[in-house]
Amino acid sequence: MAQSHNEALARIRQYAEATRGGYGDSMDFTTSSSEARLERTIKDLQARVQQQEAALAKLRAASDIDIEQAAYASEDPREKLKQLLVVKDAYTRLIPTVPELPGKGSAVPALLATRNLQQRIQESKMAISSTVDQIAKREGALRREEASLHDAKLLTRALEDGIVRLRAQYDDRSQKTPAAVVEELVASKRAKTESYDKEMQRLGQAMNDFINDYVSAMIAAEELGGPVVGDMFDVENETLAAGFTKKGKAKSGKKVVSDKLRQRRIDQIWGTKVIEEDGGDDDEPMTEAEAADQEMRQLIEDLFATMSGPGGGKGYLELKRDSAASRFLIRAKIAQFHPKDAKKIRLIDFGKELDD
Template sequence: MDAIHGPVRVDGPYEAELERTMQELKKRKKELEDAVHELRASAVASGAAPSPQDSLEIMTKAYLDMAEGEPLLPPRGSVLPALLAMRRAQQIIAETTEYTDSQSASLEQVKRRTEAEQVSLREQQALQAALRSRIRALREGLENREEKTGEQFAKERMAELRHQKDHWDKQTSSLMKDLDWFIGEHLGPMLAAEELGGPVVGELMEIDPDDLSAGFTAQGKLKKTRDQPDQDGRQRRIDDIWGPQDQQGQTNKRRREGDEAAAASAEMRDLMEQLMNKLMEAGGETSGSYVEIPRESAAARFLVRSKVAVFHPKNARRLRLVDFARDLED
């Protein structure tokens, strides 16, 4: 009989039943052993080895005796059935645990493969939908082309270009208005302050144009405003820095007399206009887009610092706008 695997704990009456069952099994085992010894002894006493026929008859008789005899069953109340059932349950649990562990890795691999296949399926479906949409658009476009003549295509293209031109003209006009307002309200006073010996544009954000009449100290600080500034001297200073009105072009005609901020604003507007016109006339040719400037003004330095314009590498009196569109095309 196979040994019972694993510890089995029994208490009280079960100990007695277990002991009795073990004694019965040992007794039955001894009876079988004695029968085997008797058979061996009778074979030795006869002095002749059993023939194959005799061995077959013995085995047949033993089999018939076992088959016709009552089976060996444990007595009523024996714990042997419970022990056998417990051992079988333990074996099944162990086998199930081992099988579950072996299948966990396979299940994880199947899950990962399933997720990857689902992602691939979604991508394929999206690609298929995009291709169908593209094919439908191409078919519709082909049908429209077949129905339209070359003259109709030309008219539609011209109308589209005119619409785009109107759109960009409006955008340009709006930007120019915003630029003009920014120069007059904010940039002009800062440019005037730099020209008068004050801080560089951007270092002093809030500047009152009326305070510019007093000028700046050698340390770049505003002087105290006079109660009654010398208008004639102020006008001469403006003319010395920015030039008289008749030399500043049409833009400077809007300048108020004796107003440094307005003079600086007019100079910036005039310079921007010259640079843009020169760039358009050059048609993208860099060497032909330079503008001759009378001096290295605060307006010119501001455009260079802002990376909107660049000086000529060999002549600081020549200035041009950066051709952003050409840089993008390159």
């Protein structure tokens, strides 16, 4: 029992020391009077504990009741009733008894107030942290709702504008004769067709310029054993004429390659013939870039013809050989292989799924 008293006193001292360190500026715990008051309070509490223990020991000696057994309700109704009467009598005696409060100079109220204040501060910090998290979540939800509201407003405005246009078109057509409406639709269709034709010509010319200025030389380099398209830019005709090593590096251009050797190599790879430039009488040999350019154009034309031919755009073009041009179209996601035959390819229909 004495050990428990000492432990209780040690805890009180530790709590007083901790409180003194945390609230030394706001509470008078550093003066000698406060320490003396604390010592008196500890002695007073120790004396009260000893008195209570003495009274408890005297009560145990005078009573023959087992406290542990009396702490639980008996299963016998009569014994249970006696226990309830005893408890009632105890409460009746304790109600008018004035509780023993610490004296005027005791430090117990200050210690209790300090402990309560520390608990409230800790709870306030936890509540602030929880509130900050909730505010962040609510702000995120508010931003999402505002974005949804903005999209809904834009959609509503677009729908209202569409309704206004449709009503105007309906009112305009309702005032015209059927022949006039048909003539207007035909004119609109013809204008759209002409616009599409001009756009196709523009895009076709842009594609041809792109192939001629950039892609053809790189395709020829890959076909001759050089790097793949995109790994080497600004490929010169001299580099193509010199060729590439087995490791894909350009050979030295010091040794001049004859036109006959170049033409024989072009014929072996691309199978093309010489062409006449500018309508001249002399036949000029075709360069490697021009051969690759011609092959790429022909391949794209064949792919377009296959797509627009029978089969509803699902037909495949059978390749004569595995060329750098076809590999470039596959890597660029312009064409795709047949799922069961790597010698067949077709253009990707971007309006449908990749694998029909």
